[in-house]
Amino acid sequence: MHKYCKLLRVTLLAAAVAFALPAQAGKRDNSVKLAANQVPESLDAYFNNVRVGVILAHHIWDTLIYRDPKTNEYKPSLSTGWRWIDDKTLEFDLRHGVKFHNGAAFDADDVVYTLNFVSKPENKSTTQQNVNWIASAEKIDQFKVRIHLKKPFPAALEYLAGPVVIYPHEYYAKVGPKGMSEKPVGSGPYMVVENQPGRLVRLKRNPNYFKDSPKPQPQIETLELRLIPDQNTQTAELMAGGLDWIFNVPPDQAQQLKTVPTLQVKAGESMRVVFLTMASGEQTPTPVLKDIRVRKAIIHAINRQAMLKTVVGESARVIHTLCFPAQFGCTDEGAPRYDYNPAKSKELLKEAGYPNGFDIDLYAYRERPQTEAVIGYLRAVGIRANLRFMQYAAMRDAIREHKAGFAHQTWGSFSVNDVSAMTPVYFKFSADDVTRDPQVRDLLEAGDTSVKPEVRKVAYKNALKRIAEQAYVVPMYSLPVYYAYAKDLQFQPYPDEIPRFWEYRWK
Amino acid sequence: MLQYALKRAVLALLVALTVSLICFLLVNLSTDVATAMAGEGATAEAIDVIRHQYGLDRPLPVQYVEWLGHAARGDFGDSLYFRTPVAALVLERMPTTMILGGAALGFALLLSIPLGVVAALKPNSWVDRLTLTIAVVGQAMPTFWFALLLMFLFGVTLHLLPISGGDTWQHFILPSIALGYYATPAIMRLTRSGMLEVLESDYIRTARAKGLGNTSVLFKHALRNAVAPVVALAAVQLGFLLGGSVVIETVFALNGLGYLAWEAIGHNDFPVVQAVVLLISLVYIVLTLLADLANAWLDPRIRIG
Numbered sequence: 001m002h003k004y005c006k007l008l009r010v011t012l013l014a015a016a017v018a019f020a021l022p023a024q025a026g027k028r029d030n031s032v033k034l035a036a037n038q039v040p041e042s043l044d045a046y047f048n049n050v051r052v053g054v055i056l057a058h059h060i061w062d063t064l065i066y067r068d069p070k071t072n073e074y075k076p077s078l079s080t081g082w083r084w085i086d087d088k089t090l091e092f093d094l095r096h097g098v099k100f101h102n103g104a105a106f107d108a109d110d111v112v113y114t115l116n117f118v119s120k121p122e123n124k125s126t127t128q129q130n131v132n133w134i135a136s137a138e139k140i141d142q143f144k145v146r147i148h149l150k151k152p153f154p155a156a157l158e159y160l161a162g163p164v165v166i167y168p169h170e171y172y173a174k175v176g177p178k179g180m181s182e183k184p185v186g187s188g189p190y191m192v193v194e195n196q197p198g199r200l201v202r203l204k205r206n207p208n209y210f211k212d213s214p215k216p217q218p219q220i221e222t223l224e225l226r227l228i229p230d231q232n233t234q235t236a237e238l239m240a241g242g243l244d245w246i247f248n249v250p251p252d253q254a255q256q257l258k259t260v261p262t263l264q265v266k267a268g269e270s271m272r273v274v275f276l277t278m279a280s281g282e283q284t285p286t287p288v289l290k291d292i293r294v295r296k297a298i299i300h301a302i303n304r305q306a307m308l309k310t311v312v313g314e315s316a317r318v319i320h321t322l323c324f325p326a327q328f329g330c331t332d333e334g335a336p337r338y339d340y341n342p343a344k345s346k347e348l349l350k351e352a353g354y355p356n357g358f359d360i361d362l363y364a365y366r367e368r369p370q371t372e373a374v375i376g377y378l379r380a381v382g383i384r385a386n387l388r389f390m391q392y393a394a395m396r397d398a399i400r401e402h403k404a405g406f407a408h409q410t411w412g413s414f415s416v417n418d419v420s421a422m423t424p425v426y427f428k429f430s431a432d433d434v435t436r437d438p439q440v441r442d443l444l445e446a447g448d449t450s451v452k453p454e455v456r457k458v459a460y461k462n463a464l465k466r467i468a469e470q471a472y473v474v475p476m477y478s479l480p481v482y483y484a485y486a487k488d489l490q491f492q493p494y495p496d497e498i499p500r501f502w503e504y505r506w507k
Numbered sequence: 508m509l510q511y512a513l514k515r516a517v518l519a520l521l522v523a524l525t526v527s528l529i530c531f532l533l534v535n536l537s538t539d540v541a542t543a544m545a546g547e548g549a550t551a552e553a554i555d556v557i558r559h560q561y562g563l564d565r566p567l568p569v570q571y572v573e574w575l576g577h578a579a580r581g582d583f584g585d586s587l588y589f590r591t592p593v594a595a596l597v598l599e600r601m602p603t604t605m606i607l608g609g610a611a612l613g614f615a616l617l618l619s620i621p622l623g624v625v626a627a628l629k630p631n632s633w634v635d636r637l638t639l640t641i642a643v644v645g646q647a648m649p650t651f652w653f654a655l656l657l658m659f660l661f662g663v664t665l666h667l668l669p670i671s672g673g674d675t676w677q678h679f680i681l682p683s684i685a686l687g688y689y690a691t692p693a694i695m696r697l698t699r700s701g702m703l704e705v706l707e708s709d710y711i712r713t714a715r716a717k718g719l720g721n722t723s724v725l726f727k728h729a730l731r732n733a734v735a736p737v738v739a740l741a742a743v744q745l746g747f748l749l750g751g752s753v754v755i756e757t758v759f760a761l762n763g764l765g766y767l768a769w770e771a772i773g774h775n776d777f778p779v780v781q782a783v784v785l786l787i788s789l790v791y792i793v794l795t796l797l798a799d800l801a802n803a804w805l806d807p808r809i810r811i812g
Contacts, residue, residue, distance in 0.1 A: 039770055041588040049545075121556050126545070128553035178590065197589070198770075199672075199762050226672070228760040229769065232655055233671050240663045240670055393542040393775065400551065431551035 026244045027488055027506045031222035034245040034499075035234045039198050039227050042181035045165050046118045046125040051497060052225070054163065054415065058498055059203060059223070061165035061186035064092055064111065065157060066214040069494040072326065072417055074157060075214040078106065078166055078187070084451050087152040088135075090160075094143040098210045100168040101191040108139040113169035115147060123177075130163040130414065152449040154456060155418040158328070162416055162496075189218040189502040201225045218502040238263065238484055245485040247499070251313040254482035261487075267314040267480045268493025271324045272412040274367065276374070276474035277426065279405035279434035286405030288358055295471035297348035299338040301381040302374055304476055306340070311369045315480040321464040322423050322475050326495060329419035329447060329460035335468035345381040357382025363399070364408035365392040367479070371408045400431040410479065415496035419460050420448045427467065435472045508803065515799055519792045526788040527578075527781060531571050534777040540587070561587060574781065588776040596767060597782050603673055603763030607686065607756065608748045610679050612741060614687035615694055615748075620737065622691075623698025624730065630703060638699070642692035650751060654685040654758045671760040682759040686751055690744040697740055701733035739798040746791030 026032045040053035045061060066077035079092040098106035115137035118125045125131060133156060135148040149156060171185050184192045189209045194202035203223040211217070226243070228234045235253060237243040239260060249257065249265070258265045278289040278298065288294055304318045320337050323330035349357060362378075362385040364371040375385045388404070398404035413421040424444045426432050433441075440463050447459035467473065483499075485491055488507040491499070534540070541558035542549070549557075558564050577584060583593035626638040661681060662670035669678050705711060706729055714724050752765030760766070764783055771779035 038773075041586075041774070042590060047590070049549075121560075124557075124560055126557075128545075128556060129550055132553070198766075226760070228671050229766070230651075230758045230760070233658065233758055233760060236655070236658045236663050236670050240666065242670060393539060396542055397539050425550075 026220075026222075026224075027486065029222070030220055030506060031224060032220050032244045032489065032501060032504070033224045033226065033242065034247075035226045035228040035237065035243050037227070037229050037231060037234070037248070041126075042177060043184045043192070043195065043201065044177040044180040045163065046127055046131070047177050047181065049126050052227075055498055056184075056201065056203075056225070057163070057165050058188070059190040059501060060184050060188045060192060061167070062098075062188050062213070062215075063161055063165055064094075065161040067158070067161040067417065068214065069496060069498075069500070072328075074161060076212075077161075077214055078111075082157070085146065087449075087451055088149040090147045090149070090156060091140070092145050092147070094145065095210070095212070096143060098187055099208055100171070100185055100187045101206065102168060102171060102185045104168045104170060106166070106168070106187055107142050108145045110166050110169045111145045112137045112139045113173060114167045115164070117172065118164075127163060130159055133159070152451060153420075154448070154451045154453075155328075155416065155420040158416050158418040158421070163414060189213070189215050190223060199227060215500070215502045219505040220501055223501055235484070244489055245483070245491070245499070247481060247483045247497075249482040249484045251311075251480075251482060254313070254484065257484045263484055264487050264489075264491075265482060265484045266491065266493055267482050268497075269315040269317065269478050269495050270412070270481045270497045271326070271415055271417070271495045272410050272479045272497070273319055273322070273324050273422070274370065274408070274410050274476040274479055275319075275322055276362075276476065277399070277407045277409055277434055278471075278473060279399075279402070280470075280472060281434055281436040283402040284405050284434065285402050286360055288354070288360065289405055291352045292471055293348045293352040294354065296338065297345040297352070297381065298378065298383065299471055299474050300341045300345035300348065301383065302377045302474065302476075303340040307370065307373050308477055311373050312477060313480045313482065316477045318477050319475045321468055322426065322473050323419045323460075323464065324413060324417075324422065324478060324495070327413065327417050327419045327422060328453075329456055330422075331457075331461050331464060332468070333461060333465075335465045338471070342377075342381050349382060354382070357384060359384045359386065360406050361386050361388045361404070362406050362408060363388045363390070363395050363404040365390060365395045366410065367408070370476075374408065396432075399434060402434075405434070412497070415498060417496070419464075420444075423460070423463065423467070424448055426473070427463070435470075437466070437470065437472070440466050440472075511803055512800055515796055519796045522792055523785065523789055524575075527575065527785050528571070530781050530784045531574070531777070532567075534775065534780055535567055535570075540775045540777055574778070578782075578785070583782040584778045586771075586776050586779045588771065588774040588779070593778050593782045596779065597764065597786060600762060600764045600767045601786075603761055604749060604752050604756070604765060607679060607682055607752055607761060607763060608745055610683035611687035611748045612690065612745050614683050615690040615744065616737075616741060618687070619691040619695035620698050620734065623695040624702055624725070626695070626699045627702030627706065627733075628725075635699075638695060642695050645688045646692045650685055650689050650754050651758050653688060654681070654755060657681045657685055658758075673759075673761045673763075678759075678761070682755050682761055685758075686748055686755045689751060690748055693744060694737055694740060697737055698733060701736060702729060705729045705733045739802055742794040742798045743791075746787075746794045749787050749790055 036052035038050045038052055040048035040050050042048045043056060045057035062078050064077060064079040066075045068075055078095055078098060080095050081093040083091050085091050094108055100106060115134055117123055119131040119134035133149055133153040135150045138146045140146055168185055172180060182195060189206050190203035191206050192201060193204045205218045205221050209217055234246045238246050254265050257263055278295050279286055280290050284290060308316050320332040321335050360383060362375060368389060371387060375387060378385045395407060399407055411422060427435060427440045428444050429436055429441050443459050443463035447456045450456050481497055483493055489504060490507055491504050541554050541563050545554045545557050581594060586593050586596055589596060622638045626635040629635055658670050658681060661668040668680055672678050711724060711729055714728050752763060753768050756763045756765035757769045767779060768783040
C-alpha cells in the first residue's frame with residue numbers, strides 16, 4: 001500500500017509539475033492559506049494536544065515570558081520582569097497597557113484565574129503535564145503575581161514561555177473552555193474572526209497588538225487554516241494555488257515538490273529526536289537486552305549517518321545522548337560515542353554468547369521506512385528483528401505492560417527547550433522507564449529540582465554520560481520537518497516546529 | 508406480509524445490536540482509550556486522572572450497557588475528543604454525507620444504466636467489452652487512488668474544479684464521481700443481465716410483432732421492467748456508499764460523517780465511533796429492510812418461501 005501511494009505521488013507530481021500554474025493564493029490579498037492534517041479537539045490551548053493547536057495558541061495568545069527562538073534567550077512578554085523568591089516561588093511584574101482582543105485590560109487577575117483554573121485536575125485540562133507543576137497563583141497587587149510550585153521545578157520558565165498562555169479572566173470565567181474553544185479571545189498578534197470546527201479557522205491581524213511585544217507586529221493580514229487530513233490532497237491544493245503553506249511533507253514528496261517552479265521547499269531540524277529503547281530492567285520481556293554487550297552491539301550495528309542521507313532527510317543530525325542538542329542541560333561531553341562498526345558488533349555478540357545472533361521484536365509507530373532500515377542493519381550482524389508496527393497508544397501500552405522490550409520511539413519534548421522535558425520521561429522510574437537505574441534517576445532528580453543552572457548542567461551531564469556508558473538506549477538523530485510553500489513567502493523554520501506567521505511576509 | 512415484515516424488522520434490530528457490540532469491543536480491545544486521549548506526551552499519572560474522570564476504569568460490560576441505555580433514548584454521550592454531545596456532532600455532519608451519498612448514487616445510476624442498456628443491446632460486441640472494462644476498473648481500482656487521479660487532472664492540471672472542501676456544489680462533483688464509480692459495476696451488470704433477459708421475453712417479441720418502434724420497445728417496455736431490481740440494488744448500494752464515504756470524505760476534506768468517523772478512530776473517541784458506525788449500520792439495515800420488503804411485495808414467492 002505504502003509503495004503504491006509513493007508510486008502514485010511520484011507519478012502524479014511529475015505529471016502535474018509540467019502543468020502547474022503560479023501557486024500564490026494569498027499574495028494578492030496579503031493572506032496565507034495553510035493546512036493541517038489534524039483537527040484540534042478544542043481551540044482552548046489547555047484542551048488539545050495536537051501540533052496545530054500549539055501553533056494556533058502562539059498566534060492567539062501571549063505568555064508571561066517569550067523565548068527568542070533564534071537565541072533561546074528569555075525576553076519579557078506579558079511580564080516585564082521575574083525572579084525566583086525561593087525554590088518553589090516565582091514572582092512576576094506584569095506589563096501595563098496590554099489589551100485582549102475583546103478590549104479587556106490585562107492584569108494580575110487574568111494570570112491568577114487562568115493558572116488556578118487550568119492547574120486544577122478537576123477542570124480536566126488535557127495537557128496536564130504542562131500545568132501540573134503549579135500549586136497555585138497568587139495576586140500580590142494589580143500588576144504583580146506569584147506562582148507557587150508544588151516542588152522545585154526549574155523548567156517552569158520554559159513552560160511559562162511555551163504552552164502556558166494567559167486568558168482574559170472575566171471572559172474565561174463566563175464562557176469556560178467550551179466557549180473559549182468556540183470564540184477564542186487572547187492578547188496575541190492574531191485574533192480569531194471565524195471558527196468552523198473541523199473545517200477552518202480564520203485569523204486576522206490584531207491592529208492593537210502591544211508595541212513592546214517581543215513578537216514583531218504582524219504583517220500578514222489574514223491567516224486561514226484549513227483542515228485537510230490527506231497529505232496528497234494538501235499537496236494538490238498547494239500546487240493548484242488553493243494553499244500557500246503546508247508542513248510535515250514526507251521527504252520523498254518534498255524532493256518532487258522542489259521541482260515545482262512556483263514553490264519552495266525547506267527542511268528544518270525539529271526538536272523531535274529518534275531513539276531505540278532497550279528494556280534492560282528486571283521486568284524486561286527481552287532478557288537478551290540485559291547484557292550491555294548486546295546493547296552496545298546493537299548501537300554499533302546501525303549506520304546512523306548513512307540513514308540521514310537515505311531515509312531521514314536534510315537538516316537532521318546524529319545525536320549521541322538522549323536529548324535534543326539545543327535543550328538546556330543537553331550535552332554529549334564525556335559520553336562515549338559508538339561508531340558504525342558491524343565487525344565490532346558481531347564480536348560483541350559472540351562475546352555475549354550469541355555468535356549466530358538472536359530473534360527479537362522491534363516495536364514502532366511512525367517513520368516506518370527508518371525502522372525498516374534499522375532492521376536491515378541489525379540483520380547484517382545477525383540480529384533478526386521482527387517489525388511490530390502499531391498505533392502509538394498501543395505501543396506505549398505494550399511498553400508499560402512490559403510486553404515490548406525493544407522499541408523505535410520519538411519524542412518532541414512538547415517544544416520545551418529544557419532537558420527535563422526529555423530524558424527524565426524515560427529514566428526517572430516512570431511507567432516509561434524500562435531501565436530503572438537508581439543512579440540515573442538520582443542524577444536527573446538533582447537536575448530537575450535545583451534552580452541553580454550550573455548544578456543542573458552538571459547533574460544532567462553525568463546522567464546522560466551514565467546512560468550512554470551503559471548503552472541503555474540507541475540515540476539516533478533529530479528529525480527534520482519539511483515545509484512546502486509559495487515561492488514569494490518569506491518563511492523561517494524553527495526547531496520547535498512552530499511557524500511564526502507574525503514574523504513572515506510576502507516578498 | 509405483516510408477519511414477514513415483523514420478522515425482518517426483528518432480525519434487523521438484532522443485527523444493529525450485534526454491530527454496536529462488536530464495534531464497542533473492537534475499539535476497547537485495540538488500545539487503551541485513556542492513553543490515546545491523553546496524547547503522546549502524557550505521563551502515567553495524567554492518564555490515570557483521565558481514566559478516572561471519564562469513567563474508563565469501570566468494567567467494560569458496565570460501560571457498554573450504560574451507553575446502550577442512553578443510546579436508546581438518543582443520547583450518545585459526549586465526545587471524548589471534541590467534548591461536545593455526540594448526537595449534535597453527528598447531526599451536524601450528516602447532511603454532507605447524505606448529499607455526497609445521494610450525488611454519488613445519482614452519478615452511478617446515470618453512468619451505469621445507459622452503459623448496461625448499451626451492453627445488452629450489443630452483447631459480446633466491442634461496446635459490451637468496453638463497458639465490461641469500465642466495470643472491472645471501477646471494481647478493482649481503490650477509491651482513494653481514483654480520487655487522486657481526478658484531483659490532479661481536474662484540479663491541478665485543468666483548474667476546472669475545486670480540490671477539497673465542501674463550500675459549494677462544485678466541491679461535491681469530484682467526490683461524487685470518485686465514490687459513485689465504485690457502485691457503477693454492480694448496477695451496470697444487473698441492468699445488462701436484466702435487459703438481456705427482458706429482451707428475450709415473449710412480450711417484447713409481441714411488441715415488436717405489433718410493429719412498435721425500437722425506441723418504444725426499449726424504453727417503454729424493456730427498460731421499465733429490467734430496471735425494477737436495480738432500484739432494490741441501488742438502495743443497498745447507497746448503504747455501501749455511506750460506508751465508503753470514510754475514505755472519500757477524508758481525501759477530499761469533506762466535513763461529513765465519514766470524516767468524523769476517521770477522526771474519531773484516530774483519537775479512539777469511541778462514543779463517536781460507535782454512534783457513527785451504529786448510524787451508518789442502521790441506515791444500511793433500514794435500506795436493506797426496505798429493499799427486502801419491496802421485493803417481497805412485488806414477488807409473493809419471497810415472503811412465503
